[in-house]
Amino acid sequence: xxxxxxxxxxxxxxxxxxxxxxxxxxxxxxxxxxxxxxxxxxxxxxxxxxxxxxxxxxxxxxxxxxxxxxxxxxxxxxxxxxxxxxxxxxxxxxxxxxxxxxxxxxxxxxxxxxxxxxxxxxxxxxxxxxxxxxxxxxxxxxxxxxxxxxxxxxxxxxxxxxxxxxxxxxxxxxxxxxxxxxxxxxxxxxxxxxxxxxxxxxxxxxxxxxxxxxxxxxxxxxxxxxxxxxxxxxxxxxxxxxxxxxxxxxxxxxxxxxxxxxxxxxxxxxxxxxxxxxxx
Amino acid sequence: xxxxxxxxxxxxxxxxxxxxxxxxxxxxxxxxxxxxxxxxxxxxxxxxxxxxxxxxxxxxxxxxxxxxxxxxxxxxxxxxxxxxxxxxxxxxxxxxxxxxxxxxxxxxxxxxxxxxxxxxxxxxxxxxxxxxxxxxxxxxxxxxxxxxxxxxxxxxxxxxxxxxxxxxxxxxxxxxxxxxxxxxxxxxxxxxxxxxxxxxxxxxxxxxxxxxxxxxxxxxxxxxxxxxxxxxxxxxxxxxxxxxxxxxxxxxxxxxxxxxxxxxxxxxxxxxxxxxxxxxxxxxxxxxxxxxxxxxxxxx
Numbered sequence: 001x002x003x004x005x006x007x008x009x010x011x012x013x014x015x016x017x018x019x020x021x022x023x024x025x026x027x028x029x030x031x032x033x034x035x036x037x038x039x040x041x042x043x044x045x046x047x048x049x050x051x052x053x054x055x056x057x058x059x060x061x062x063x064x065x066x067x068x069x070x071x072x073x074x075x076x077x078x079x080x081x082x083x084x085x086x087x088x089x090x091x092x093x094x095x096x097x098x099x100x101x102x103x104x105x106x107x108x109x110x111x112x113x114x115x116x117x118x119x120x121x122x123x124x125x126x127x128x129x130x131x132x133x134x135x136x137x138x139x140x141x142x143x144x145x146x147x148x149x150x151x152x153x154x155x156x157x158x159x160x161x162x163x164x165x166x167x168x169x170x171x172x173x174x175x176x177x178x179x180x181x182x183x184x185x186x187x188x189x190x191x192x193x194x195x196x197x198x199x200x201x202x203x204x205x206x207x208x209x210x211x212x213x214x215x216x217x218x219x220x221x222x223x224x225x226x227x228x229x230x231x232x233x234x235x236x237x238x239x240x241x242x243x244x245x246x247x248x249x250x251x252x253x254x255x256x257x258x259x260x261x262x263x264x265x266x267x268x269x270x271x272x273x274x275x276x277x278x279x280x
Numbered sequence: 281x282x283x284x285x286x287x288x289x290x291x292x293x294x295x296x297x298x299x300x301x302x303x304x305x306x307x308x309x310x311x312x313x314x315x316x317x318x319x320x321x322x323x324x325x326x327x328x329x330x331x332x333x334x335x336x337x338x339x340x341x342x343x344x345x346x347x348x349x350x351x352x353x354x355x356x357x358x359x360x361x362x363x364x365x366x367x368x369x370x371x372x373x374x375x376x377x378x379x380x381x382x383x384x385x386x387x388x389x390x391x392x393x394x395x396x397x398x399x400x401x402x403x404x405x406x407x408x409x410x411x412x413x414x415x416x417x418x419x420x421x422x423x424x425x426x427x428x429x430x431x432x433x434x435x436x437x438x439x440x441x442x443x444x445x446x447x448x449x450x451x452x453x454x455x456x457x458x459x460x461x462x463x464x465x466x467x468x469x470x471x472x473x474x475x476x477x478x479x480x481x482x483x484x485x486x487x488x489x490x491x492x493x494x495x496x497x498x499x500x501x502x503x504x505x506x507x508x509x510x511x512x513x514x515x516x517x518x519x520x521x522x523x524x525x526x527x528x529x530x531x532x533x534x535x536x537x538x539x540x541x542x543x544x545x546x547x548x549x550x551x552x553x554x555x556x557x558x559x560x561x562x563x564x565x566x567x568x569x570x571x572x573x574x575x576x577x578x579x580x
Contacts, residue, residue: 010381017376020369021390024454027405028393030416034408047419076398090306093299103293109300116311117504118559120511122532123552126321126545127314150310153303182295207396214400214514219540230400244408251404255397262396266389270462 028252035059035249042244059253062246065236068224072232073254076213079144079228080258083209084202087149087156091201094153095160096186100172110161116154121147121215132220143220144213144228151212152205159204163197164190196268203265210258229254315556321549328543338550347526348534348551352558355530358445359510365449366505367498370456375486377457378464388461395454403518406447410434410519437527440520444528448515452508456501463497464490503566507559531555 005013034042036054063069097103098110121128128147129138137143171193175185191198217231224232233254236247322338324331342348377388394402412418412432421427433443471489480488491498513532516522522529522537529537535555539548 005379005381013376013379013381016372017387020373020376021387023450024391024394026416027402027409027450030409031405042414044414046422047414047416049419049423090303094303097296097299101292101296103296106296109304113303113307116307118507118563119311119315119556120508120513120532122511122513122536123555124311124314124318125536126326126539126549126552127317128310130317131309131314147310150307153307157303211395211397211399212514213398214518228398230398233401233404244414247404248408251401255401258396259393262392263389266392267385270388270458 031248031252035245035252037245039243039245058245058249062236062243062250062253065243065246066232066250068227068232069250069254071225072227072229073257075141075226075232076210076228076230076254077257079141079148079213080206080210082141082145083148083152084206086145087152087205087209088198088202090149090153091156091160091205092191092198093186095157095164095201096190098157098161099164100169110157113154113157116151119151121151125215125219129220139221139223139226141226144216144226147216147220148209148213152208155208156201156205160194160197160201163200164194167193196271199265200269203262203269207262318549318552321545322553324546324549326545326549331546334546338547341547342550342554351526351529351531351534352554354441355510355532358441358448358530359506362445362448362452362509362512363502363506365445366452366456366509367502369449369453370460370501371498373453373457374460374464375490377461388458391454391457393454394451395458399451399514400518402451403447403515406443406450407434407519410443434520435524437524440524440527444516444519447519448509448512451515452505456505459497459501460494463494467493499570503563506566507563510559510562511555531558 035058036056037051038053038055038057041048041051041053066072094113098106132138132143132146137146167190172185172189175189180188213228214230217228221227221231229250233247233250236243236250321331323333323335325334325337373391377384377391409415409417410433412430412435415433417433418427418431421431422429431439434440467490471493472485475485475489510530511532512530513536516528516530516533517536520528522533531551532555535548535551538544538551
């Protein structure tokens with residue numbers, strides 16, 4: 001009843017959504033259109049909205065212009081995946097502790113964790129560079145994975161903690177009464193119940209890791225074999241020329257794997273955030 | 281039973297600390313130790329050659345620099361405008377996505393790409409859009425007759441600044457929308473139904489039920505977003521590298537340029553420390569003001 005909209009309201013809603021989506025999708029639309037046009041056509045002034053020579057040539061030529069493109073795409077997904085695994089190893093036990101146990105200094109410790117959000121990687125680059133050099137990790141995958149995960153751990157703990165707090169305590173207590181150890185309870189009772197929450201947090205961490213690779217990649221890694229797409233895609237900018245059409249094609253193809261994964265996960269994500277992220 | 285309680289508690293807290301220890305140790309290595317090291321470096325003139333203690337010299341230079349004061353002002357201005365836009369658009373987007381109309385599921389998916397893809401990739405798209413000769417925006421404005429010739433969005437101080445803000449808002453809004461959407465769905469429908477029965481208009485319901493109910497989420501997202509926006513690096517770096525003539529140089533860009541691009545580790549570290557101090561003060565003041573407001577208006 002109350003969710004029913006009049007025709008006028010409906011039209012208004014759709015127009016507003018259309019404007020909002022235009023803003024959100026405009027760069028992608030233009031990237032796609034650019035990838036279809038020949039380079040000399042892109043460089044014609046005045047700007048032309050339409051072209052007679054659309055082709056998918058850029059999608060095959062890009063692998064030749066930047067031979068390691070496939071590797072870069074793989075590296076981007078691989079690094080984000082590794083960051084997610086590493087971050088979750090730290091997130092799961094800590095979130096469980098914050099959600100389930102009362103102990104001295106809990107509030108302070110949690111705030112200290114959250115305070116890590118205040119430090120962007122860029123602020124700590126100089127000493128991080130030295131740490132990585134001392135450990136001999138510069139110009140390896142680890143140079144991007146190890147610092148990348150650190151800045152996602154606090155958010156992960158916070159999200160998962162709020163999710164775990166929603167799981168009734170009685171279930172664990174029942175396990176204790178039956179003589180199960182704390183570790184056993186965590187593994188066999190809590191983890192299965194928390195699975196949807198773990199997926200949500202894992203996907204959020206992955207998105208964060210995938211979106212923010214650029215800084216560590218350009219600062220800590222010079223080896224093109226380990227370069228992720230956000231850094232590697234700049235190879236389309238040559239000394240003389242920017243191969244815009246191929247760069248846009250590579251960008252779109254490069255993010256496709258993650259977009260597809262995400263498409264399958266998104267329902268889960270929204271539902272999980274609804275269940276977990278709301279503080280009462 | 282009564283006797284074993286303290287023991288149970290202490291073993292419980294030992295177990296809790298054991299669970300937290302790995303994360304804490306890891307963050308100490310990657311965040312806390314580098315932070316302390318940054319503080320130490322800020323009192324030196326460290327560069328690639330070596331380092332020696334210079335006391336407060338780096339800070340004195342910053343304190344006497346008009347340019348640095350401008351950078352601080354610019355950074356707060358950047359944060360304020362960008363976060364305000366993100367919150368307003370995020371709330372608007374969340375409300376639109378929450379409306380029960382056909383196509384809702386598809387709209388929710390379509391909003392997310394800027395959040396999912398690497399920030400650097402999205403920036404490339406904007407870099408191309410802002411191109412004066414060949415970009416869509418300049419082309420469209422010429423076609424509409426608003427401008428006469430090509431307009432390079434990133435070539436002029438003011439237009440570069442606001443162009444970077446638009447891109448920052450574009451990157452940040454989807455995530456905020458989704459979190460607000462999650463919050464909206466958490467609001468009990470009973471409240472709305474009661475208000476509806478009482479004849480409350482949709483706008484009234486939004487103001488008097490929705491906003492107060494999701495207020496805690498708005499407040500925490502605002503703080504988080506403010507910190508992220510303050511520290512936003514990739515967008516400005518890819519679009520303008522801080523130019524033209526420092527128009528888009530925020531503190532984080534200034535720090536990166538000093539420390540990494542010109543290898544002045546000492547002065548760069550001093551800038552990093554200033555960022556941390558400013559953000560800590562900002563977060564502290566934000567929370568104090570919030571507590572005061574909560575007390576005065578007694579909303580929970």
